[in-house]
Amino acid sequence: MMNSTRVAIPTLVRIKPDALARVGVYLSRFDHPRVAVFLSEGLIEPLVEGLRASLEAMSIEAVAWRMVDSHAFEDTVAHFVQLPRTATAIVGCGGGKALDVAKYVAFMANLPYFAVPTSLSNDGFCSPQVSLTIDGKRRSLAAGMPFGVVVDTRVCAHAPPLLTLSGIGDLAAKFTAVSDWKLAFYHAGEVVDDFAALLSDGAVHAFLGRPELDHEGIRLLATSLMFNGIAMEVCGSSRPASGSEHLISHALDEFSARPRLHGLQVGVAAYLMSLLQQQNSQAIGRLFEQTGFWDAIASDRFSTAEWLQAVRRAPAIKPNFYTVLSTRDRIPEVVEALASDRWLKACFTA
Numbered sequence: 535m536m537n538s539t540r541v542a543i544p545t546l547v548r549i550k551p552d553a554l555a556r557v558g559v560y561l562s563r564f565d566h567p568r569v570a571v572f573l574s575e576g577l578i579e580p581l582v583e584g585l586r587a588s589l590e591a592m593s594i595e596a597v598a599w600r601m602v603d604s605h606a607f608e609d610t611v612a613h614f615v616q617l618p619r620t621a622t623a624i625v626g627c628g629g630g631k632a633l634d635v636a637k638y639v640a641f642m643a644n645l646p647y648f649a650v651p652t653s654l655s656n657d658g659f660c661s662p663q664v665s666l667t668i669d670g671k672r673r674s675l676a677a678g679m680p681f682g683v684v685v686d687t688r689v690c691a692h693a694p695p696l697l698t699l700s701g702i703g704d705l706a707a708k709f710t711a712v713s714d715w716k717l718a719f720y721h722a723g724e725v726v727d728d729f730a731a732l733l734s735d736g737a738v739h740a741f742l743g744r745p746e747l748d749h750e751g752i753r754l755l756a757t758s759l760m761f762n763g764i765a766m767e768v769c770g771s772s773r774p775a776s777g778s779e780h781l782i783s784h785a786l787d788e789f790s791a792r793p794r795l796h797g798l799q800v801g802v803a804a805y806l807m808s809l810l811q812q813q814n815s816q817a818i819g820r821l822f823e824q825t826g827f828w829d830a831i832a833s834d835r836f837s838t839a840e841w842l843q844a845v846r847r848a849p850a851i852k853p854n855f856y857t858v859l860s861t862r863d864r865i866p867e868v869v870e871a872l873a874s875d876r877w878l879k880a881c882f883t884a
């Protein structure tokens with residue numbers, strides 16, 4: 535059942551240099567004297583200390599200070615069970631796992647959640663769902679939207695480049711996700727939420743107009759990814775952000791000998807699916823060329839055999855989810871594209 539009437543959007547949004555040092559100010563502005571903090575295990579010390587100092591400066595007590603190294607559902611529930619009752623808000627700081635765990639704990643505890651990503655490797659920092667594992671299998675679960683989104687562009691600009699490229703790959707998926715959504719409308723009568731599709735489309739173009747990896751580029755990428763998460767919230771489904779390209783990435787996560795970062799898999803799959811959809815291939819290919827995405831993939835090639843297996847497996851990952859892969863057997867076209875497309879052929883083992 536689609537829910538288009540109750541839409542939650544972040545109340546506080548700060549996307550700027552040195553925003554991390556002001557997290558305490560933002561929390562106190564909304565009257566949160568005691569917070570539970572979830573950090574990525576291995577987060578570099580200056581960031582950990584920066585966050586700690588920003589809370590101390592505003593006399594905010596961290597009633598829990600947890601390092602997150604697992605995004606297993608069971609461990610996340612344990613965090614919730616151990617959550618001190620005095621916490622009035624949850625803060626997640628770091629990469630995908632810590633943010634998803636923090637978001638889900640906040641969702642279970644019905645507390646406002648402040649997301650403080652230190653890299654932009656995917657659109658999860660401001661989306662209404664989380665990716666956790668249950669019995670070792672990756673699952674997308676519904677969760678609330680963050681109350682606050684704090685992106686320190688200086689911090690994210692200094693994150694490992696591969697993480698930022700992963701975020702760009704996840705962003706490119708919006709082209710193919712929206713195309714799949716329209717196919718689902720024409721072939722299966724699935725209703726397209728016009729405003730969510732428009733928002734998703736507009737989101738991509740914010741970054742596409744200036745695809746640089748400097749502070750301003752990071753600001754645009756964060757904005758684009760955030761709007762995309764909001765598009766999901768607007769229509770009550772992941773359709774504006776996730777289509778056949780995500781199914782391929784999920785399949786790879788299941789059986790690849792060495793799964794790569796979400797957005798790296800999703801980005802290459804998005805370009806591949808755009809060829810089948812016969813839409814937006816040039817825009818995606820050029821974006822990847824300008825940002826160095828193709829070069830990064832080519833320096834650590836994907837396995838052709840694994841990808842063919844993933845494309846075959848993809849439709850079964852989410853039954854009744856119509857995409858370009860539902861139309862007919864697309865394997866011959868995929869084989870051809872991987873071997874002969876000007877960009878793809880450099881990204882796959884022979």
Ligand SMILES: [Zn+2]
Binds near residue numbers: 796
């Ligand atoms: Zn994604």
